[in-house]
Amino acid sequence: MKLAPTQKHEVSHVAEVSPAVQFLSIDGEFAPNEAAEEYLPYLQELDEADHRRFYTDMAVTRRFDEECTNLQRQGQMGLWPPSHGQEAAQVGSARAARAQDVIFPSYREHAVALVRGVDIVDIVKVMRGVSMGGWDATDPANGNFRNYCLVIGSQTLHATGYATGVRFDGAYATGNAESDIAVMAYFGDGATSQGDVSEAFVFSASGQNPQVFFLQNNHWAISVPVTTQSRTPLYLRAQGFGIPSVQIDGNDVLASYAASRKHLDDARAGGGPQLIEALTYRIGAHTTSDDPTRYQTPEQLAYWVARDPIIRFETYLRSQGADDAFFDEVHTQAEDFSADLRRRTLELGAPPLSTIFDNAYSEAHPVIDEQKAWLQAYESSLAEGA
Amino acid sequence: MVAATEELPLAKALNAGLRAALAADDRVLLMGEDIGTLGGVFRVTEGLQAEFGTNRVIDTPLAESGIVGSAIGLAMRGYRPVCEIQFDGFIYPAFDQITSQLAKFTARTAGAVPMPVVIRVPYGGHIGAVEHHQESPEAYFAHTAGLRVVSPSTPNDGYWMIQEAIASNDPVMFFEPKSRYWPKGPVDFALSAAPLHSTRVVRTGTDVTVIGHGAMVANLLQAAQVAADEGISIEVLDLRSLSPVDYGPILRSVEKTGRLVVCQEATGFASVGSEIAATVAERAFYSLESPVLRVSGFDTPYPASKIESFYLPDADRVLEAVDRALAF
Numbered sequence: 001m002k003l004a005p006t007q008k009h010e011v012s013h014v015a016e017v018s019p020a021v022q023f024l025s026i027d028g029e030f031a032p033n034e035a036a037e038e039y040l041p042y043l044q045e046l047d048e049a050d051h052r053r054f055y056t057d058m059a060v061t062r063r064f065d066e067e068c069t070n071l072q073r074q075g076q077m078g079l080w081p082p083s084h085g086q087e088a089a090q091v092g093s094a095r096a097a098r099a100q101d102v103i104f105p106s107y108r109e110h111a112v113a114l115v116r117g118v119d120i121v122d123i124v125k126v127m128r129g130v131s132m133g134g135w136d137a138t139d140p141a142n143g144n145f146r147n148y149c150l151v152i153g154s155q156t157l158h159a160t161g162y163a164t165g166v167r168f169d170g171a172y173a174t175g176n177a178e179s180d181i182a183v184m185a186y187f188g189d190g191a192t193s194q195g196d197v198s199e200a201f202v203f204s205a206s207g208q209n210p211q212v213f214f215l216q217n218n219h220w221a222i223s224v225p226v227t228t229q230s231r232t233p234l235y236l237r238a239q240g241f242g243i244p245s246v247q248i249d250g251n252d253v254l255a256s257y258a259a260s261r262k263h264l265d266d267a268r269a270g271g272g273p274q275l276i277e278a279l280t281y282r283i284g285a286h287t288t289s290d291d292p293t294r295y296q297t298p299e300q301l302a303y304w305v306a307r308d309p310i311i312r313f314e315t316y317l318r319s320q321g322a323d324d325a326f327f328d329e330v331h332t333q334a335e336d337f338s339a340d341l342r343r344r345t346l347e348l349g350a351p352p353l354s355t356i357f358d359n360a361y362s363e364a365h366p367v368i369d370e371q372k373a374w375l376q377a378y379e380s381s382l383a384e385g386a
Numbered sequence: 387m388v389a390a391t392e393e394l395p396l397a398k399a400l401n402a403g404l405r406a407a408l409a410a411d412d413r414v415l416l417m418g419e420d421i422g423t424l425g426g427v428f429r430v431t432e433g434l435q436a437e438f439g440t441n442r443v444i445d446t447p448l449a450e451s452g453i454v455g456s457a458i459g460l461a462m463r464g465y466r467p468v469c470e471i472q473f474d475g476f477i478y479p480a481f482d483q484i485t486s487q488l489a490k491f492t493a494r495t496a497g498a499v500p501m502p503v504v505i506r507v508p509y510g511g512h513i514g515a516v517e518h519h520q521e522s523p524e525a526y527f528a529h530t531a532g533l534r535v536v537s538p539s540t541p542n543d544g545y546w547m548i549q550e551a552i553a554s555n556d557p558v559m560f561f562e563p564k565s566r567y568w569p570k571g572p573v574d575f576a577l578s579a580a581p582l583h584s585t586r587v588v589r590t591g592t593d594v595t596v597i598g599h600g601a602m603v604a605n606l607l608q609a610a611q612v613a614a615d616e617g618i619s620i621e622v623l624d625l626r627s628l629s630p631v632d633y634g635p636i637l638r639s640v641e642k643t644g645r646l647v648v649c650q651e652a653t654g655f656a657s658v659g660s661e662i663a664a665t666v667a668e669r670a671f672y673s674l675e676s677p678v679l680r681v682s683g684f685d686t687p688y689p690a691s692k693i694e695s696f697y698l699p700d701a702d703r704v705l706e707a708v709d710r711a712l713a714f
Contacts, residue, residue: 131496132494133494136496136498137498137499138499139498147494147499149487151482151486154455154482154483156455157451157455157483158459158462158487160452160455160459161455161456161459161460161463161467162459162460162463164456164459164460165460165462165463165464166463168441168465169463195449195479196451196452196455196482199447199452199455200452200455202452203446203447203449203452203456206446355496358497359492359493359497360492360493360531360532361492361532361534362497362501362556363555363556365556366583366630366632367630
C-alpha cells in the first residue's frame with residue numbers, strides 16, 4: 001500500500017519499510033502482495049456467506065454512522081465520533097475475534113460493537129447524555145465488548161490487566177481455540193503518544209500476555225497528523241518493546257480479518273502480545289465538534305476516498321458473483337436499521353435523578369445517601385410549591 | 387498458633403493483615419514495585435511472594451499508571467488487586483487511572499463493574515527523606531468521588547483495616563503513615579478493630595477536641611499528655627477514615643468540649659482538615675465556644691529534611707492552637 005502523499009513526504013527517511021499486508025488492490029482485485037502470503041490460509045476459512053456478512057456489517061455501520069452524525073446536527077446528541085472510512089479495519093478484526101475473546105475499545109469502534117452484538121442505541125445513549133457507559137459489558141449478549149473509554153489510551157492498560165488475569169487463570173494456551181481467550185485493545189495513532197500505551201506494551205510484553213493491540217492509524221489525532229506523533233512507522237515502535245507487529249492495509253477487510261485472526265490465535269496459543277497497525281483514514285471529522293477542512297487538504301481526502309473500504313469490497317464481491325439484488329437487500333437493511341435507530345433515539349428521555357447517586361459506590365456510603373435524600377426532598381419541595 | 391494479642395510494629399501488622407487476606411481469598415493479589423523478592427522498600431510485603439508465589443505477589447515494571455491501570459483490568463477479570471505505590475510522591479503518574487478510571491468505573495457501568503482495588507501508599511514525613519518521599523497527598527483522593535480514603539494510625543488498625551479495605555467492593559486509598567511503621571503496639575488478632583469508616587475516640591477529655599489521622603495521632607496524644615499536666619483536658623480523636631468522614635463521634639465530642647482543633651501534616655489549603663472544620667461549623671455551630679482551628683503543614687513545597695520538624699506540626703504546634711482555642 002502506498003502512503004498518502006503527505007505522509008510519504010514526511011516519513012521519506014523510513015522508505016525501506018516493507019509493504020503493508022494487502023489482499024485486495026484499491027480497485028477491488030484479489031491480488032495478495034508478498035506480505036499477505038503468510039496470511040492466506042486464514043482467508044480459506046471464509047466462505048461467500050462470510051464475505052457477504054463483512055460487507056453487510058460495513059454498509060450498515062456506514063449508514064447508521066451517517067444517521068448519528070445527522071442526529072447530532074439536529075440537536076439529538078451532544079456528540080458523535082464518526083467511524084466513516086474505518087469500517088474495514090473494524091469489521092475484519094471484529095469478525096476475526098472469537099466469541100470468548102474480550103474487546104477493549106476506545107470510542108469510535110462502532111462497527112466492532114455492532115459485530116459483537118451491542119445494541120447501537122446503547123452507544124447513542126452515551127453520546128446523547130442519558131447514560132454514562134451505555135451497555136452492560138458483563139452481559140454475554142454484548143459479546144465481551146467493554147465500555148467505551150474517552151481518555152486516550154487508558155483502555156490499553158485495562159486490556160493488559162484483564163489479559164494478565166486470563167494468564168493467571170490459565171484460560172489460554174490450552175490448545176483449545178474455541179475456549180482459550182485472547183484480549184484485544186483498540187486504540188489510535190494519537191494514543192500511541194500517551195504514556196499509558198507504552199506502559200501497556202511494557203506490562204504486556206513483560207508478562208507475555210495473550211493479547212493483541214489493534215492500532216487504527218487513521219492519520220489524525222483531531223487536527224494533528226500522525227507524523228507529529230511519530231517519526232517511525234507506528235508498528236515498528238512495538239518491536240522496540242519486544243512485541244511482534246505487522247502493518248496492514250486497514251481499508252482491506254480481508255487483510256484486517258486474516259491478520260487479526262492469525263495474531264489473536266497466536267496470542268491465545270501463548271505467543272505473547274502482538275500488534276497490528278491498520279493503515280486507514282478518518283474520512284469524517286474527529287467528532288461532530290470538529291471541522292476537518294481546517295487541516296485536511298482536498299487532495300488528501302480525495303486520495304483516501306479513492307481507497308474507500310466499502311466500494312473496494314463491493315467491487316470484489318461483484319467480481320465473485322454478487323448481484324444488484326444482494327446490494328439492494330443490504331441497502332434496505334441499512335436503511336431500516338438506521339430508521340429504527342433514529343426512532344429509538346428520539347424516544348430516549350432523561351435518566352432518573354437517582355442515577356446520579358445509585359452507583360457512585362458499590363457499597364453503602366453515608367454522604368451519598370444523605371445527598372440523594374436531600375435532592376429528593378428539595379425537588380419535592382419545589383413540586384409542592386408549584 | 388498465633389497468640390491472641392501480640393506486640394508488633396505497623397509494618398509487620400500490615401504484613402500479617404495482607405497474609406491473612408491472601409490466604410482467605412485466592413483472588414487477592416499484591417502488585418507493585420520491589421514488593422516480591424525484596425519485600426517492599428519498607429518490608430511490608432516481606433516473605434509474601436515466597437509464601438504465595440509470583441502470580442499472587444507481583445513485582446511489576448516500574449510504572450505507576452501501569453500498576454493501577456492493569457489492576458483495573460484485573461478487577462474486571464474478578465481479581466482483588468492490592469497495589470503498592472512505593473512512596474507518596476510517586477502516586478501522581480497514576481493519578482489519571484485512579485481518578486478518571488478507577489473512581490468512575492462503578493458509576494460508568496451502572497454498578498455492573500465494581501472495582502475492589504486497594505492502593506496502599508506509604509505517606510508523610512518525619513523520616514529525613516529526600517523530595518517526593520515525605521508528602522501527604524490524601525486530599526486529592528478524598529476530593530475524588532468514587533474513592534474511599536483511610537489511614538490507620540496504630541498496628542492494630544493496620545492489621546484490621548487493610549483486611550477490611552481488601553474486602554470492600556469499592557476502591558480504597560490506603561494511606562500508611564510511614565513514620566509509624568516501626569514503633570510497636572498491641573495487635574489483637576481475635577477481636578476486630580472498629581469498622582473501616584469510623585472515627586475513634588482514643589483519649590477522652592472535656593476542654594478541647596483535637597482530631598487527626600495517621601502519624602499525627604501520636605502527636606495529639608503527646609500533646610494531650612502535656613496539657614493534662616497543666617490541667618487542660620484534651621479529647622483526642624483518630625479520624626481513621628478521610629472519605630467518608632464519620633462525623634458522629636466528632637460532633638458528639640465538640641458538643642461536649644465546645645472547641646475543635648483539626649491537625650494534619652498535609653498543606654492546609656483545600657485539605658481534609660478544611661472540610662472537617664467547615665462541616666463542624668455548619669453542624670455544631672451552637673456548641674462551639676471558639677472558632678474551629680486548623681494546624682497543618684505550611685502551604686509550601688515540602689522543605690529540606692533538616693528543617694522538616696519546623697514544617698511538620700508537632701505536639702507544641704498543636705498545643706499552641708489549643709491555647710488559642712481556649713483563649714476565646
